[in-house]
Amino acid sequence: MNNKLVINYTPGPTMLHKLTGFTKVFLFAVMSAAIISTFDIRLLVPLLIINVIEIISMKPDYKPIVVMFTITFFTVTLVGNIMLFLVSPGVGLTNVGAENIIWRINDRLYLSKEFLWYIFVFFIKRTASFASVIAFALATTPSEFASGLNRCGLNYKVCTIVSLAYRTIPDIANDFINIRNSMMMRGVELSKKASVGKRLKNTVLILVPLIFTAFGKVGNIANAMDLRGYGKHSKRTWYAEHEKTKWDPVIRALTILLLALTAYYIIRYRMIDPYPVDYWCPWVPREEIQQTNAIDTLFIIKWIRKLKGE
Numbered sequence: 001m002n003n004k005l006v007i008n009y010t011p012g013p014t015m016l017h018k019l020t021g022f023t024k025v026f027l028f029a030v031m032s033a034a035i036i037s038t039f040d041i042r043l044l045v046p047l048l049i050i051n052v053i054e055i056i057s058m059k060p061d062y063k064p065i066v067v068m069f070t071i072t073f074f075t076v077t078l079v080g081n082i083m084l085f086l087v088s089p090g091v092g093l094t095n096v097g098a099e100n101i102i103w104r105i106n107d108r109l110y111l112s113k114e115f116l117w118y119i120f121v122f123f124i125k126r127t128a129s130f131a132s133v134i135a136f137a138l139a140t141t142p143s144e145f146a147s148g149l150n151r152c153g154l155n156y157k158v159c160t161i162v163s164l165a166y167r168t169i170p171d172i173a174n175d176f177i178n179i180r181n182s183m184m185m186r187g188v189e190l191s192k193k194a195s196v197g198k199r200l201k202n203t204v205l206i207l208v209p210l211i212f213t214a215f216g217k218v219g220n221i222a223n224a225m226d227l228r229g230y231g232k233h234s235k236r237t238w239y240a241e242h243e244k245t246k247w248d249p250v251i252r253a254l255t256i257l258l259l260a261l262t263a264y265y266i267i268r269y270r271m272i273d274p275y276p277v278d279y280w281c282p283w284v285p286r287e288e289i290q291q292t293n294a295i296d297t298l299f300i301i302k303w304i305r306k307l308k309g310e
Contacts, residue, residue: 006064006137007166014058015247016139021148021240023248027255028136029152034262035128037270039095039278044124051131058138065134072130081119085111090292092118097277097289117281142166143240156236164221168214175213179206 011017016024035047055065084091092114093099104110140148146163150156180203184190188202225231269275276289 006060006068006134007169008138008141009167009170011141011144012058012139015245016054016058016135018245018247019139019251020242020244020248021140021144021146021238022151023148023244023251023255024136024140024144025148025152027251028132028140030255030259030262031132032129034258035125035132037262037266039121039125040280041121041124042280043265044121044128048124048128048131051128051135054135055131055138058135060138068134069127069130072126077119077123077126084119085109085115089115091115093290094292095277095279096281096284097279097291098281098284099290114281114284118279121279141240143238147238147241150236150238151241157231160230168217171217172210172214176206176210179209179213 008017031047031051035044038044086109089108089110089112090099092112095118096114098114100113101110102113142163145166146156146159149159149162180190183202183206188205190199190202194202276286276291
């Protein structure tokens with residue numbers, strides 16, 4: 001099983017690997033909907049734990065997963081939170097409904113417990129989404145993904161495009177490496193000996209031959225599919241969509257239960273009786289929540305109002 005790119009291209013031996021494509025797509029769609037629908041950490045943590053258990057049960061190569069998570073953490077979470085602190089330190093008041101300042105630089109820059117809670121909950125939500133995508137990618141081959149989407153009602157031509165897009169990722173990666181090695185043999189410096197700016201400039205030169213190579217392969221695939229009569233019929237079968245295993249009804253039943261709970265949560269707590277703010281916080285009672293406008297927490301707005309004497 002090739003997990004170098006976290007994308008699974010061959011069926012695996014575990015229970016999750018052996019599920020049908022429709023079951024995997026259905027589970028992933030409902031899990032994503034459940035994560036997207038809430039900012040309540042009491043719901044996000046169980047969803048995160050379920051996805052982590054799924055990943056561990058498939059016994060993957062953890063190195064690429066850790067690398068991807070580390071890159072995401074530093075580029076999105078860390079940098080994003082620093083920028084958020086500089087632009088809108090009062091976001092905790094807007095989304096949590098209270099503000100207990102624990103460190104103050106000046107009137108514009110300060111740190112509150114609710115701000116820390118806000119970024120912590122958002123980190124859990126982002127991590128749960130990341131784990132859900134990784135679990136689905138590890139368990140599902142491109143052909144299973146396409147067949148599952150087709151079983152969900154999507155046109156099989158669109159499903160084939162999705163499958164081909166997945167399968168071209170390793171080809172593009174290999175072409176990139178081959179083109180880079182060829183350019184280095186011709187004297188183009190791409191090693192660590194060159195400066196970062198020079199390496200970036202020379203790396204951009206790889207994009208042109210890489211794009212032409214990719215378009216050439218697309219043309220070959222299109223011609224091969226035309227010669228085999230692809231698209232002649234309104235329906236097609238999928239060799240990757242096998243018979244249901246004994247675990248498929250169980251997983252589908254649990255997924256339907258999760259879907260029902262998600263729908264109940266959205267209707268009950270997001271529409272009928274919505275919580276005053278987006279983020280539940282254990283030390284902020286509901287009756288003491290302060291509702292504010294998110295725009296009012298931006299330091300630029302505060303600065304403009306200060307100039308106007310408001």
